[in-house]
Amino acid sequence: MVTLREVAERAGVSIKTVSRIVNGDPAVNAKTRDSVQVHLQHLNYVPNQAARLMRGVQSSVYGLMTDAVATTPYSVDIVRGAQAALKEQNQTLLIANSNGDVEQEAEFWRMFRAQRVSGVIYASVFHRPHELGQPSYNDSIILANCFASASDRPSLVPDDEAGGYTQAEYLLKRGHRRIGVLTLIPQIDATRLRGLGIRRAFKDAGVGFDESLDQQGMIGMVHGEQMVAFEAAVKMLQNKNRPTAIICGNDAVALQVYSAAAHLDLHVPQDLSIMGFDDLKVISENLRPSLTTVALPYFEIGRRAVELMRESKNQTEGWSPKILVPCPLVERESCRTLN
């Protein structure tokens, strides 16, 4: 690997002068600069980050720790958003995947410390409270898609309550009155919050909510969920007084509802309107009719996590520790207006 010293020798100047040029220090003669630049180019010098780091320069590497988010189709967008924000400053992401294993996680915290990363985004697949074990790393940590109930660590979470409201409001405005709901597992916060939002929308519209139409689309434990939306939907739709629309906990649930409709020879949206959540494009855009859904703002969360981290370094004053990111409606073709 080419070092400053080698370049300096070739160019016949001191190491420090080359260093100055590499770092854009203006205190160097234009003629010298040009002649050294040639050698830099020619030898293809690339500064050794490790050496820089040792001199106390802030690392250009950030850490992303996650239970599974980086490797799950649901939420890669957090990674994309973070990378987009990082790219502008030529910074990068070191990605660690604990798969929910606490011991692994501890190992990764050490690793981040060993690498002296500039900050860490801790992202969860599900919106839920999460206590960081022993981070053994105390610098800037931003929580994405989860929050630490017992601490004041800054966190970014989707506004699930408003998202649920959006789902229901959209259907209510289009004349739907009997609306089924197929939720995610109740252990995660998203489920509870969206449920609240949905009920608030019904109340605001002056429509009664039939609790018997509120069913689980998934059962089981966190990290061990099982999909039962198809069966639940079939049952719900076989009922003589079947709903005209179904609100789904995510787009995969919606996919099962499409399947249930097809199974019963019901057409979407003529016979049944379907509302998703997540906007997982591989599903929402490819279904026919395409899926009207509420988007999880994962890209935005990733982007803002990086911004937040940068800000948190400059200022030390208090700030809102839990930021709600809105979930925009993505209107497509799966919901009809009743007349």
Added chain:
Amino acid sequence: MVTLREVAERAGVSIKTVSRIVNGDPAVNAKTRDSVQVHLQHLNYVPNQAARLMRGVQSSVYGLMTDAVATTPYSVDIVRGAQAALKEQNQTLLIANSNGDVEQEAEFWRMFRAQRVSGVIYASVFHRPHELGQPSYNDSIILANCFASASDRPSLVPDDEAGGYTQAEYLLKRGHRRIGVLTLIPQIDATRLRGLGIRRAFKDAGVGFDESLDQQGMIGMVHGEQMVAFEAAVKMLQNKNRPTAIICGNDAVALQVYSAAAHLDLHVPQDLSIMGFDDLKVISENLRPSLTTVALPYFEIGRRAVELMRESKNQTEGWSPKILVPCPLVERESCRTLN
């Protein structure tokens, strides 16, 4: 940050002794070791990787460069596989996403060099030939899901030809004779190879292949594809002499075929058998009936890429530069046996 020096002072020994203990050097007295361990624990010492790197130790960080693979639901499994293999040795992945931008890519190669990563996996979203621009990084590079036609860089690609064969063979064995095909865009190698495999299977079975049933399920350019499988499938299925089964270029195409079937009140698999490719679980497992498909061995490719990289460091002799990874059939419920 705690340094060796601090620990040494507290423990009343030399820096070097602490270093030895941290690195598990046996040449240190048991009593000394124990007493120092206490201080290491207490101060929560974590070695500074940057300093180690400077001493010439191999970095524990590997790079993953990709056009979009890390951030696309289709192929995150390459990342998962690589991380699984890396985890055993406490190594990690630095992930860079060029989005296909050549300039960005050059930037990232520099970055990898600056970080002195131990090796780089270059992964593409699509199986296709790819010439690395100017890596400006010459150490171990493994290509995943693509290959460099002009060089002998080791690469790992799915065995698409055999995958296509598997798709067709499975249906032919179950008595299907009129089989439609909805391909990906023709620019990528996967399309061509699978087409060859499919035709080989027909030939082996002694069945004639109706070329008019071979249609594009997607059109457009690489990185700018457009899905047209729904329309193509509807057209194909409206034909009086419609196929009894359709082979799809990927699971998203299959999803559109399900939609087309529902649109025409055809039931899967009674009226139509559907065969996918990729085994994108969010689709294949959630569809009802669940999708029989041929899996892209992305996890395996990621895992083996890491292995290959490690091997390539120890040995210098020649080896097979292009490794085909088999695509296993994942049998579910979307194909029926004709009688």
Added chain:
DNA sequence: TCAATAAATGACAACGTTGTCAAAGACGCG
């Protein structure tokens, strides 16, 4: 007990970079 050997420990340099400070050179002005 003493020498010879083995085990344990430490002093020091080096890795590649940048901050500090001093030196050298260029320039302006009376």
Added chain:
DNA sequence: CGCGTCTTTGACAACGTTGTCATTTATTGA
């Protein structure tokens, strides 16, 4: 021309770690 000032350059130390080699301490055998 001589002085002060500004610009440009370089010597040197330090960052935290580990390899080399020397030194100290413990152990063994006669």
